[in-house]
Amino acid sequence: MTSSQDAPRPSTASPPGELSGRTAIVTGGSGGIGSAIARALSARGATVAVVDADDRARAVAADVAGFAVLGDLTAADAPQRVVDQVVAETGSLDVLVNAAGIQVRTAAVDIAAQDWERLLSVNLTAAYRLTQAAVKFLTANRGSIVNIVSLSSDRAVAGIVPYGATKAGLLQLTKGLAVELGPQGIRVNAVAPGYVVTPMTAEKLGDPEFHDRVMSRIPLGRLADGGDVADVVSFLASDAARYVTGAVLPVDGGYSIT
Template sequence: MGKRFEGKVAIVTGAGSGIGEATARAFVAEGAGVVLVDSVEEKVRDVADSLPTAQALWLQADVADADAWQTVVDAAIDRWDRLDVLVNNAGTFTSGDITDISPDEWRRVVETDLSSVFYGTRAALPFLRETRGSIVNTSSVSGEAADWRMSPYNAAKGGVSNFTKAAALDNGGFGVRVNAVAPGLIWTDLTQSQAEDEELKREFSERIALGRGGRSEEVAAAVLFLASDEASFITGAILPVDGGTMASNGQPAQA
């Protein structure tokens, strides 16, 4: 395995499980120092403890709290005196009819999935501009087209995709690239209920060109590509990691 990020430093949110954990591990394997951030202390601590001490630092933080971001960024600077990559990955969702979703549920999803991306970007940019670094956000196929009964998540992820493009425009002149991955069905803690529903799994498989859900490591590989010098002329891109889900126009297979 190469060392594309030797001597570089990344912050990864939602690093206690799923895509965030896989991404943090991949950065460490490629030589980076990583600040792992998650709202659940036990999870993020356990992941960090399984990584080389010299390359991993964990923090429990609520990324929906704008003030917490200064602590997160300061941790990277205090430990390694630089910041090269920010991965805004933390997320949550709720489902239900719009009339059943409470304002508190709406705020929780939008603050965690969308506002945190703005807060993190704002806090990290002064340092990323110094290193001509990059940002990779986790959007979703649900940010490109909508789902039934998931309006807060759809709205938040749609915002992430367009914010990514806006931030790319605003920061290209500083040498900072801003991109996003748009995962489809990925088997993580967040999709555990779907994994246990055989009928639902079958329905998903019929809509995915590759006929299966993805793995967190497959998304992490896309994140590292976008953050690396290999993607030096890519910014403002939303990269689907969805097994071909968005290749479909949504209609069922026809004879």
């Protein structure tokens, strides 16, 4: 991995849509992808609620002039509490980005029961329940939901099969919600990142053999960083994508077509 991949490059894309006056929730906001999304939405004028169980969310919130909402989204009362807190703080909710996610690397038949339940709770159930809590506010504002899925949502990847199953569920949830919520003016889309340089992927991508194998399949010739994903999320959240719903946009440098 080259040194240029070690830190995210600042976005150079022109803002695809103005988000001034809008409020966005970004879950997993302290992570590599989540924090980049928070920064991209803020740069386009949105007020961003950075949601995470990790206290580092406070630093991200300060960086984007937003505010942090700390807590474990798998707790029974967490989704409603998060939405209520954001609306109480800002008076509105326009964008929900479900970026929170965890990964467990193991053979599918060997995964511990508690790890399976945790994957489901964080990667799928939390996004579903947050959507339930947010719908009435998103309806009022003709808002947008963007779910972060994965290339493993629709393909088998050995070693992360349970993770892929949860992301496949989130992908299907995206499409189903797009059909059901479209008449209420809510757009629901997904972004499927490829190999992105983040703390979660650092160990795997640090393996020279694995790194070289991945790079051999990326036509654009580089790994992604959080900003590459964040700019696409910003587009989907904006009025530039006003007639886009139920879409799943791969952000993988062409990996999925090789």
